[in-house]
Amino acid sequence: AQSVTQLDSQVPVFEEAPVELRCNYSSSVSVYLFWYVQYPNQGLQLLLKYLSGSTLVKGINGFEAEFNKSQTSFHLRKPSVHISDTAEYFCAVSDHGGGGADGLTFGKGTHLIIQP
């Protein structure tokens, strides 16, 4: 079984400051990793994903994440945040086991709050 832990339920950051949202996972097999963003009362939108290859993954809106297999982490970073980045961010994992369908296991989410 796989699981995802997002250590921070809420992260307040000042505008134009850097931010890191933490994500740790556990799985007995190799995994695929995803970060999604959810704006208020909307569905989820994919920010970036790690499938294989380079451990540094760049996504939309200036976000990037680094896969660290030894630490089983996939932290999300942005060097300078904007008010428009205020949203809920979800880390998710899907393992290579697959199964009948590729359902994702999500973390509980981190609410990023940008302060002016």
Place this chain on the structure above:
Amino acid sequence: SQTIHQWPATLVQPVGSPLSLECTVEGTSNPNLYWYRQAAGRGLQLLFYSVGIGQISSEVPQNLSASRPQDRQFILSSKKLLLSDSGFYLCAWSGGGGPYNEQFFGPGTRLTVL
């Protein structure tokens, strides 16, 4: 391009009433379809997934059920709603073929059970 629709957008229902939420996908065929529930402070929970017409797998036992009467239609139902069924319900689809495929989410349905 592919689009995913959910309706209704919001719903307020009394305890014990039935439920039917609908999700449809356009612009793709044979998608994998998913129902998730998002409850306050509890993240997203996978409820059901389907790899084809009439094929439904349940992830969590509860008083909800799902059906897939057509290739691109996925319905979430209940005969009698409970207070604990309140939440934000998200439908998603993926292209199938492996767990590396990203999932695309609909706009969601906000359900309040009173």
